[in-house]
Amino acid sequence: MDLKSTVASIVDWPIEGVIFRDLTTLMKNPEALRESCDIFYERYKDKNIDKVVGIDARGFVFGAVLAYKLGVGFIPVRKKGKLPADTIEESYSLEYGSGTLEMHKDSLDVGDKVVIVDDLIATGGTAGATVNLVKKLGAEIVECAFLIELPDLKGRERLNGCKMFAMMEFDGE
Template sequence: MDLKSKIRVIEDFPIQGISFKDITTLMKDKVAFKASVDMIINNLKEKDIDHIVGPEARGFLFGAAAAYGLGVGFIPIRKPGKLPSETSIIEYDLEYGTNSLEIHKDAIEKGDKIAIVDDLLATGGTMIAAADLIERLGGEVVAMEFLIELESLKGRERLEKYYINSLVKYYK
């Protein structure tokens, strides 16, 4: 299936010069959404993972669906203040400023094999932070799966020590 044809591209959103990839059109198409989740599942089924981690918020959508399909647990990584129990937090740099992510400290046990699933690989900053959180807790990141990769932003290069798969690639 041509997933790219199911993604709406909106130029100059949210600001001038950005070519926004709107996945809501893919998700509302039951065949395309199922096909994309099935592709992620098929790519991960031989990886012997224990859990899928999904970063807030769109990582929840694809990550939880893939976890269900694989019969493994789903662990959310959230913005600060959203998780009710004791957390581990990481602050990371953005192009203009910083951001933070957190995970429950008891979410991952030493030796757990983890796949991170998200909608988009751009610069890789969020994925580096997510992987660092997982590794601090003793988990092993065995795969990163993305619906979309923006190749011009070279996130893959920053994550070269990890296995990466993306279903749809855009240069811009």
């Protein structure tokens, strides 16, 4: 299946000049959803992953499925103010805004091998912030995994040297 063809491109959303890559069209397609989740599983099934870290919000969809298939725990990284226990936080900027992400202080153990999952990497703001959060807790990042990379926005440069995998790329097309 051509996964790229299942992604909608919304011009000038959420602001003028942005082409939003909408993965809800991929997610509503059962074959595309299954194939994308299977690609992640095949990539990480033999990597001795201890936890999957998913970035709010669509990273929860793919990250939780991966954690389930691997038989490991799932750790949500949320926007500030959404987690109930003691948290650590990291601020970031992205293509059209800024914010702060949090994760529970007790969510990872020193030395845990993790994969960070999100739907898309653009400028790398949320992914870079998540990398910093995971490193603060002493876990080892095996890789950052995305369905889509927008290479023109150079997000991989903000991953602090972490390895990265993306299933598909959309240039400034």
